[in-house]
Amino acid sequence: MDRARLNVVGFLLLAYLPLSFFFMDTSSISMIAAWNRLDLRQAAETRFLQSIIGSSTDDYTRSSYNNQSFSACLLVMDDNHRLDEWIAYHWYVLPLRYLVIAVDPHSKTSPTAVLNKWRRYLNIVEWTDSNFTLDNLMMQPDDHPDLKKRKHRTRQTSFYVECARHLMQANRTWTSYVDIDEFLTLNRDVVGEQDEQLVYRSGSVMKMLLKYSSNETSSTTEQEKRWHRHFQGKVCVSIPRSLYSAVESAEDIIEKDVPPNLGFNATQLETLRFRYRATAPRGKSRDGLGKSLLDVSQVQPNDLKPGTAHRPIGICPRPLQNYDEVPIGIHHYLGSWESYSSREDARKGTLRNFNVWTERSVLQSGGADDEVRPWLEGFVREIGVGTAGNLLRMGGIPPRKQDNETASWAKIGA
Numbered sequence: 001m002d003r004a005r006l007n008v009v010g011f012l013l014l015a016y017l018p019l020s021f022f023f024m025d026t027s028s029i030s031m032i033a034a035w036n037r038l039d040l041r042q043a044a045e046t047r048f049l050q051s052i053i054g055s056s057t058d059d060y061t062r063s064s065y066n067n068q069s070f071s072a073c074l075l076v077m078d079d080n081h082r083l084d085e086w087i088a089y090h091w092y093v094l095p096l097r098y099l100v101i102a103v104d105p106h107s108k109t110s111p112t113a114v115l116n117k118w119r120r121y122l123n124i125v126e127w128t129d130s131n132f133t134l135d136n137l138m139m140q141p142d143d144h145p146d147l148k149k150r151k152h153r154t155r156q157t158s159f160y161v162e163c164a165r166h167l168m169q170a171n172r173t174w175t176s177y178v179d180i181d182e183f184l185t186l187n188r189d190v191v192g193e194q195d196e197q198l199v200y201r202s203g204s205v206m207k208m209l210l211k212y213s214s215n216e217t218s219s220t221t222e223q224e225k226r227w228h229r230h231f232q233g234k235v236c237v238s239i240p241r242s243l244y245s246a247v248e249s250a251e252d253i254i255e256k257d258v259p260p261n262l263g264f265n266a267t268q269l270e271t272l273r274f275r276y277r278a279t280a281p282r283g284k285s286r287d288g289l290g291k292s293l294l295d296v297s298q299v300q301p302n303d304l305k306p307g308t309a310h311r312p313i314g315i316c317p318r319p320l321q322n323y324d325e326v327p328i329g330i331h332h333y334l335g336s337w338e339s340y341s342s343r344e345d346a347r348k349g350t351l352r353n354f355n356v357w358t359e360r361s362v363l364q365s366g367g368a369d370d371e372v373r374p375w376l377e378g379f380v381r382e383i384g385v386g387t388a389g390n391l392l393r394m395g396g397i398p399p400r401k402q403d404n405e406t407a408s409w410a411k412i413g414a
Contacts, residue, residue, distance in 0.1 A: 070094035070206060071175040071296070073163035073312070075156060076111055077104035078343035079180045083114045084395030085269050086180055088388070089372075091121060092379040094184060095203040098172055100163045102127040104155070105138060107343075109399075117391055121383075125166070129155065132162035153309065160312035161304050167296045174209060175294050177312045178330055182241065182291065183271055185372050187329040189282075190223070195327065199374045202382055208327055209293070230326050235298040236316035240290040240323040241330040243278040246337070246361035249368060257373060259380045263389040268396030270333045272373060277366025278334075283323035286363065290320040291330055331372060334360050342398040 072090065076083070090096040099122055103111060115124050129137060135158070137151045160177060167175055176184060184205050188196050191208075198204040212224070212231040220228065231237055248254070254273055258266045266272045279286050289310045303315045310319040323329055334340065340357050380388040 066171055067173050068095075068203070068206060069097035071098040071167050071170075071172040072096055072100070073160055073167075073175060073177055074099060074101045074180065075104065075159055076101060076180055077107045078109050078399075080109055080111055080114050081339065081342065081394075081396055081398040082180045082270070083111055084117075084392050085271065086183070087118050087122075088379055088392055088395070089183055089271060089375050090176070091118075092202050092382060093372075093375055094176065094205050096122060096176075098123045098125075098167070098170065100125045100127060100166060102129075102132065102159045102163075105129055127159070127163075133158040156309055157306040157312075161306050164294060164296050164299060164313060165301075165304055168299060171297070173295050173297045174206065175296050176291075177294065178291050179332075181270075181333050181335060183331045183333070183372060184239065185329060185331055187324065187327050188369075188371050190324050191327045199371075200378060202378060205328060212327070226325075227327055234295070235303075236292055236294045236311075236313070237326075238290040238292055238310075238317050238320040239328050239330055240283055240320040240325065241288050241332045242282040242323050242366075243287045243332050243334065243360070243363070244274045245276050245278045245363040246274060246334050246357075247276040247364045248273060249275050256370070257377055259377055259385060259388075261385055261389070262380070262392065264393045264395070266376075269376070269392070270335055270339075270396060271331070271375065273396075274333055274335070275368040275370065276364040277369065278360065278363035280366040281324065282329070282366060283321050283325075285321075286360070287321070287323065288332065292316045292319070293328075336398075337361070338398045339396075 070090070072094075074086075087096070087099070101111065101115070101124065103126065105128065112126065115126065118124060133155065135154065137155045139148055139151060143151070164175065178184060186195070186199055186204055186208055188199065191198075195208065195211075198207050201207070209231060212227045213233075215232075248267075251267065253275075255266045258272070291310055292312055294312055294316065299313070299315075303313055305314040307313045307316055311317070320326065334357065337354075337357055340352075341354075376388075383391075
């Protein structure tokens, strides 16, 4: 092509490109905006990956990142006041970078506005029932309490299976199946001094998981060898739980080691506010059965059969109860009465009622601990004071309940 023709082509291209953007449809503009958000999130992920595995950005690959970060499958129902703390905590501690969240159709509120704050820091997929079940699981006014519980459990187990399938297709690996009031952590009662230092670093749970999934060394203790047997080569592992009651400490203790200038009160965060273990030792019947971590990269399609709340798919092992059996545990927070009663749970009046909360709220035989306290300081260090304050400022504030709503819970529990 001669120079004159090249000049004409160049002129036409320069004239066309601005006009094409002007006339671009909204879906194309949305796609460009989505790519820009993805670039921002990938930049944050790259910085985090460097901190967790010490590699340069030149070594960054999507596959290595997937192997070094967690996914989660989470069901919510009017839990907006708990979401910020749950996401922030697990973003730092796991590290959580891929969240599939299903909203109960009975919810009176939507979590979308809360989740939008977090989309630049992790990948978030919002689902409704139509994404994972064809069954009509809506509660009816005349449903028997047992039927309500069955519908609740069917929704949960169906979601867990389809969430695992989705994450398999996304080439993800380790996935948590804990609830909105549960927080994964290291068991500082049993880990050695070197492992205990991991709580002051991001991604402590993944670091511990990868350590004991690796080959044993001659220097490991008998206890560590048991931990290797629990994690090594496993597709699914059970993690025990410990219940924390509603007994509160003095405010100065709650505020201990909380970074200044965050713009909110530490009593808004359940992980700092409620320090008392319900049982001693941890892992008694009141603590409940353990929950599961699943490596979806090792799951076969024919393994995707419904399990239970404690075993998300059928191949998962029986749930643990002895808290000191493994170096990773789950803090399960009863929460304040305002938080506990803030949603119309399917188990209301049976497994969840005012009497149940009152009886559990005062338990403290295990004493107080600050096992998870370092997370907030680490999160602020990782993400910055201003950003952390903006993300967490509204966390932990449940919607105000009307007096007649509280009375209805109390009447059911009488």
